Amino acid sequence: MLPGVSGLVLLAAWVAGAGAVEPRLRVDGASVESFEPPATVRVPASAEYLGNRRWVLYGYADCDLHVYAQKDAKGMVQRLYWIQSEAYIPSRPELTHAGDYAKSRALKMGGLDFHLDTWGRALSDEAPADSDLEQVEQLVAAAKLRLPQHMAFVRLVHLPDAAQRKELMLIYAERADTDAAPDDSVVARMQQAIGLESRPGP
Structure with missing residues (x-):
């Protein structure tokens, strides 16, 4: 069975x-x-x-993920832009993100409050099976691009309502020399590269 197929079946049933x-x-x-x-x-x-990929992550979160990349002349990814919206499915009412980001830094962007986390990653670190990272790596491979040996990641997470069951995630990654956690210069480059404008709700 292809990765994510069972999640797609769950998603189709839920959407219907x-x-x-x-x-x-x-x-x-x-x-x-x-x-x-x-x-x-x-x-x-x-x-x-x-x-993009739309699937039920681990059987409990409806995810919609979209990926962009900037590459060099040899097809090596230099920068990655990963936008993801997700929400716990109704059949799991007990799940919440309350407290999940207690150790994250706060950052305001485009009029929205975000939780900020950074980390470094080596390509040799295998993505967890059926994870959102695995979905991203599959999209990169399908585009005939290659990921560098090391990347520095910045993740912004916005929780749009008091129930804390939904997330908008903006993830930026750039080629790095090591898998050490990035400094604030990477955060600054992310803020320069990604624009965000919030709109009034319905």
């Missing part, structure tokens, strides 16, 4: 009977429109759109 947000995200060129919260995310026009 429970009124899921369709879609969670919508792409228009170098812009991604978010519906929860209402916002527009913009990546550099030079970034190549690698596609």
